[in-house]
Amino acid sequence: MTPLVLEGVRITLAGHALVDALSLTVAPGQCVTLMGPSGCGKSTLLAYIAGTLDAAFAASGSVRIGERDLVQVPPEQRRLGILFQDDLLFPHMSVGGNLAFALASHVRSREARAARVDAALAEAGLAGFAARDPATLSGGQRARVALMRTLLSEPAALLLDEPFNKLDAALRGEFRSFVYAHAAERGLPMLLVTHDADDAPPRGRVIALGTG
Amino acid sequence: MGEAVHQLTHLRAAPLVTVAVFLLPVVAGLAGTLLPAFGYLPAIGGLELSLAPWRDLVATPGFATSLAITLLTGIVTPMVAAAIAFCFCAWAHGRPWMRRASAAVTPILATPHSAVAIGLAFVVAPSGWIVRLLSPWATGFDVPPEVATVGDPRGVALIVALLVKEVPYLVLMIVGALAQVRVDAHMAIARSLGYSRASAWMKAIAPQVYRQVRLPIFAVVAFSLSVVDVALVVGPSNPPTLAVLAMRGFTDADVARYFPASAAAVLLFLLVMAVIAAWVTCERVARVLGRRWIAAGARNGASGPVAAAGSLAFAALALLAASSILSMALWSVASQWRFPDALPSAWDVAQWSRRMSALAAPFWTTLATGVVSTLVALVLVVACLENEARMRRRAGTGVLWLLYVPLLVPQIAFLFGAQVLLVRAGLDGTLAAVVWAHLVFVLPYLFLSLCDPWRALDPRYARSAASLGASPLRVLVAVKIPLLSRPLLVACAVAFAVSVAQYLPTVFAGNGLVATLTTEAVTLASGADRRVVGAYATLQALLPMAGFAVAVAWGRGTR
Numbered sequence: 149m150t151p152l153v154l155e156g157v158r159i160t161l162a163g164h165a166l167v168d169a170l171s172l173t174v175a176p177g178q179c180v181t182l183m184g185p186s187g188c189g190k191s192t193l194l195a196y197i198a199g200t201l202d203a204a205f206a207a208s209g210s211v212r213i214g215e216r217d218l219v220q221v222p223p224e225q226r227r228l229g230i231l232f233q234d235d236l237l238f239p240h241m242s243v244g245g246n247l248a249f250a251l252a253s254h255v256r257s258r259e260a261r262a263a264r265v266d267a268a269l270a271e272a273g274l275a276g277f278a279a280r281d282p283a284t285l286s287g288g289q290r291a292r293v294a295l296m297r298t299l300l301s302e303p304a305a306l307l308l309d310e311p312f313n314k315l316d317a318a319l320r321g322e323f324r325s326f327v328y329a330h331a332a333e334r335g336l337p338m339l340l341v342t343h344d345a346d347d348a349p350p351r352g353r354v355i356a357l358g359t360g
Numbered sequence: 361m362g363e364a365v366h367q368l369t370h371l372r373a374a375p376l377v378t379v380a381v382f383l384l385p386v387v388a389g390l391a392g393t394l395l396p397a398f399g400y401l402p403a404i405g406g407l408e409l410s411l412a413p414w415r416d417l418v419a420t421p422g423f424a425t426s427l428a429i430t431l432l433t434g435i436v437t438p439m440v441a442a443a444i445a446f447c448f449c450a451w452a453h454g455r456p457w458m459r460r461a462s463a464a465v466t467p468i469l470a471t472p473h474s475a476v477a478i479g480l481a482f483v484v485a486p487s488g489w490i491v492r493l494l495s496p497w498a499t500g501f502d503v504p505p506e507v508a509t510v511g512d513p514r515g516v517a518l519i520v521a522l523l524v525k526e527v528p529y530l531v532l533m534i535v536g537a538l539a540q541v542r543v544d545a546h547m548a549i550a551r552s553l554g555y556s557r558a559s560a561w562m563k564a565i566a567p568q569v570y571r572q573v574r575l576p577i578f579a580v581v582a583f584s585l586s587v588v589d590v591a592l593v594v595g596p597s598n599p600p601t602l603a604v605l606a607m608r609g610f611t612d613a614d615v616a617r618y619f620p621a622s623a624a625a626v627l628l629f630l631l632v633m634a635v636i637a638a639w640v641t642c643e644r645v646a647r648v649l650g651r652r653w654i655a656a657g658a659r660n661g662a663s664g665p666v667a668a669a670g671s672l673a674f675a676a677l678a679l680l681a682a683s684s685i686l687s688m689a690l691w692s693v694a695s696q697w698r699f700p701d702a703l704p705s706a707w708d709v710a711q712w713s714r715r716m717s718a719l720a721a722p723f724w725t726t727l728a729t730g731v732v733s734t735l736v737a738l739v740l741v742v743a744c745l746e747n748e749a750r751m752r753r754r755a756g757t758g759v760l761w762l763l764y765v766p767l768l769v770p771q772i773a774f775l776f777g778a779q780v781l782l783v784r785a786g787l788d789g790t791l792a793a794v795v796w797a798h799l800v801f802v803l804p805y806l807f808l809s810l811c812d813p814w815r816a817l818d819p820r821y822a823r824s825a826a827s828l829g830a831s832p833l834r835v836l837v838a839v840k841i842p843l844l845s846r847p848l849l850v851a852c853a854v855a856f857a858v859s860v861a862q863y864l865p866t867v868f869a870g871n872g873l874v875a876t877l878t879t880e881a882v883t884l885a886s887g888a889d890r891r892v893v894g895a896y897a898t899l900q901a902l903l904p905m906a907g908f909a910v911a912v913a914w915g916r917g918t919r
Contacts, residue, residue: 195548198548198552199551200544200547203456222556222557223548223552224553224557224560224659226552229552230548230549232545232548232549234542234545236542236545236549238546238564240567240568241651241654244655245651245654245655248655248656249553249563249564250553252657253657253658253659258652258655258656261655298552298553301554303552
């Protein structure tokens, strides 16, 4: 796996700079946390990295996975997995359908795909949930499905947009370790934005945003 | 206090009165068509139930062909319209100008179907604008070619004319439905999972949106199967579609033809039911196949090119619509426009003032009918929504189906029956009867365009006004209506446009005595001087557009 690199990233809205001269490198399996109050441009930065920034913003600076520059690449070819604070499971697909949708298409046969989906569910402690409607799952279960969905798409890095925010305190710690363990195991660089210092993994690097 | 209670009881009657106003004519009219379809109509001597009307209908020359073209139009149009609309939305998603797309299609939506059909005939006819633009340099034609591009026996021109109107309608419905879905977030997720824009939209968004545009699609099915005015202008004439066949029977000098015409109208109603039922069955199959398609995980299959092709078709239809509207305006000011000139060689703007005396009466009738039916519908709809808010109970999906009843039942299947009842009540041919017939369609459209913004209004405005001591009526007049002035005005413009466009309800309820711009334009379309038809159709198209312009301008002034 290769690192996620930002270099001289600057994002402005109507002339006002939200992010300026931000450079950082996230090593494989490591998590960098960007901390800041709401409205400081954290999510905007992730949207820029992911390639889904609204046209109202002006942005510059380089985003790379290893040597691969992403700025001119359409979002679907960046191979960046995203988790938002809502699980955003597709309501018109079953739990298994959500995972199959994400599973890379080089897994061809229907049997092989179903097996991969079942394995991912088992890994999340949700064996046998494939046919369930996502609406029938608890918040914690849905969050885990959302992570497995992202991982099945074989991303090169993980963008975490306050994904722990809506979970209650008990589930929060559990899901945090679940995410970090799975991403570290796959050697994925992780970029987390949050306004809660507790979300940052132990020994991870923390950068304060939007204070100046 | 006593007065407030009084107000409330009045308001509670609102839903019932509203449903009666727009559903009674449909239900009573259906019954009034069903009986003659089985031979019973005492007024013209039909006293016994029999199957003779059906035998007469089947024996009508060309009946089988009529049935076939009707089904072809009614199946192909909604399928192609839905496909193009979904493709366009998939292709256009997130592009900056998409935000203005709904404003751009408003003129097409405002223009009555029959006016678009008249304009389209000017454009695609063998002597029409397209051939003129290409002749003689490309085609070598010095005289119009002898092919039937309008009124062709297979109804291709009819399908195209319907698509020009129905595709923008469905696009608008999809754009409205998107507001109920977390589009941007779901698109971001799907694209981060590796899906191209069009693939992501087709697999992650379209299935969520589809459930909400089902009823509008069914309305397109019913409309395409049973439309009369468009079919009269550009549809095949011998044999015609089933709806036109029924219309000819109902307007025949020989009253005995009413019986097979009623049978044809009832058959049309059954066809609408059957096609919708078949559509629902296809939906089931599509759901299974769609799930497999989505689960297979193909990131960039055919969706992109297919969506682009659909968008191209949409652009072509929009171009046809624009040139249709422009061509009738051009004809209305041309004094000489010989084949194959691309533009008139001599202009005569003054012919408008010469036609004024002929245009004035239908113009005022159209305006009056439109304004009165819009105002009546507005009062009823606001009363219903206000009642709903005060009862704190929202109408369910059953009510949504009720609203769609007039849009799903073929007009011709209940208007004859309604006319029979009006004749018996001595009300036929009056403006009041015409207004009522228009209300059947004006009411649902006004309700559908107003209910979402009305329900979305933050209830705390009303609550805080009430806590300041304002009566419910004062809250309505001084708080809600001003806050909702823009959606109210737009809903009125939609309702007015619906009224202006009505052909069949005007003809039947008016008993042929009430002439509007639409009835005149459709009557003149077959055969009259293009300059005359152009003038009627232009005015017919301008009036609803003016309605929208007034709504927008007035809405701006209120803030």
